[in-house]
Amino acid sequence: MINTVHEKKRSGLKLKKEKRYHNNLFVKVENVGAINFVTVSSKEGMRVLMKSLCDELQIPEAAFESVFEKKMDSEKIVCEKDEEGNGLKEYISQDFENLTPEERGNVTSEVNRRAGEEFANLHRKVLTQLDVNLFAEYMKCVGALVNNGELFGTVFRAGDVYLMTTFNVIQRIIDPCNTGQADYTLIEAENVFVNFNSSVLDIPDYKFRVRHVISTDTPLLDYTVLQIINNNDTLPKGLKLDKKPHNTETRPLYGIGYGNPETPFYKVLDNSCPIISSINTRILDCVKWLDETQDKNVPQVAGLNRSQYFKAHVQAMGFDPNIVDKGYQCIGREQHIFINAYMERGASGSPFLTSDGCVKGVLISGYPAFYFHLPKIVRSGFPRDKTFECILKLEYVHQHILERDPEIANKLFG
Template structure:
């Protein structure tokens, strides 16, 4: 640990510590922890230095769809090599490489000597072949790999590791193609999806329903009602000049009409859904068609502002629906349970409640929920989940939250290590939203929303 602390000090003297601002609380988080440091590099690259089981793991991510810069990776590796050479002098430092989405344990790493000898290795975690050059390419300045990869690294002390994960195989394993008619239909639906702006910030996705309303996730509205998280809700905030809806592709583009909301609205806590009335319904985009009955679709498409790389509105097509009894769920639960000890330990070190691990995938199997895999993340809450059948588009659900719940309590340095195959998204089924609204409001309002 003493050597790792020296490494952290050396990194601090060379690179800027990563900082993240919480604009809602007016606070700034400095990403230096016990056993971990996060540093900002040039050109939107972030360096993670992590110590676990006497292994220093180092990886670099680039905050975009582009691959990490080979030049930056080589420069960081050279600095680390120089540091460990000075520390250990005559002792040889071992380098290991691993798949970044695999577990952090040492047995998931591959010695550099093996990668030089073999053209590929077998990843036990993903049960998939990994080309050796795709694991090592960005970390060396020769021509063995041109850096055309999609992720990053781990490297270290007396045992060290680094990882680069290659792109998907040339042949896709699934069909996410869109017909011309589907593209045209979805393009029209996108015009009816907007973003809720509060105090100059996009806080969630909304979509048009009825003659003058929008629907979204309830927790999105709670951000407005209780901005300071004091536990006291103020509905008048919905009518303030700081709150409005923007239907433009970019939330940064000023709207021709800033659509305002009325303070009275209906909501359902269990479904995490809210319906709000627009007070100035002039030139609204068309309303979306809501499905009242159950759907037997195997996939949905999402429209919202939850793309992790850009704040703009996006279509996330053909997201596979995950059934409660599927192997996908069972596998995710089993893997989370296998690593529960690690997450408990790490949460405890950071002063967080280890019991968060026990929440797991709670509620995924409730009949009112629809579970699926999608690319959207923070900002996508409230997005409509749509199906396309017989030239018709219908909303069958509303995106409300992700699973497992523990992921959203993890610090950023642990989130980037959390395997994507353990993550799922959850929505409220429109069938249940219809039943709730039908039992809660007059028949003419139900007809306006659903017919």
């Protein structure tokens, strides 16, 4: 963490303006995948960690292909009374010692209210060497579903010979013409297989083929179970599936899958995806933002609200512009966990795990849906706090399967 501090005097209080840079180190490991370290304090610290990892995993240091560093500005929002004693004034940091108890209370409540999940995101769990070793093993249990050489989505191992993903991952395979009539035998074709390599660009030594077992295309309960039909001793072990009800705590989850915007064909571990606890507030804020008028100082968009602006781009890409109006609608609450993650196309079906390695849910969609139909340059400027990802809780998957096939439910969940 690199801090630069600027001091100034105001209303007799000593104020500090602190600019915080948060290092984000991205590591690709051969035969494992990619790991996103967000809590390493320096490049030197990263080198030490890399060396210890290589020693522990018994792999050469050359296995770390490359390291990318990003510096993200992160602001702590705090406040004080203005010179007249009315209202609140924003600052990036402040000397608490000179504040009265009342003023400290104002600062604390404002940080909690306004910084919220963004501030909490700065304090992600540190991964120990043992954690990384364990998650490297978990990553081997996640694969890519490939059809005719194209990445269709992420799958993960469960039970002895089963895989879990979402229905939307297999939908284009079993109903290629989008007629509404699914032919599940199409998924058994030789050109459909699972690749467990760290990159889908690497041709696997053995192609695991699959058949359909059970699924549902209900929007609020989107899952699929597949079975390996040509098993051998190289098949990765199954992950532990958590059927217990999800509690209300907001500890981050760990996502494993393909479709990271920077390395879409690499298997990636996002090592702390913050849970959005106040999803209703988030959605209302997004809807309000979508209906606001664009910047009047920009001639190209003056007078247009954001909804009209995005509709024009979606239509230019050949899609129905009306999907913009549905961007934040029909979002289920009870069956889902909402998070912020850095995965896009190809990530559907990714497992999201707790810190002890239990799969809590499966990624089924990202919001707003029209985001994925925008030109890349427009997506690059889309505010991060106006997007979020939806995780289907496995407790509901277990309940649905148990009612239809108790034997399969027991094989998957134990």
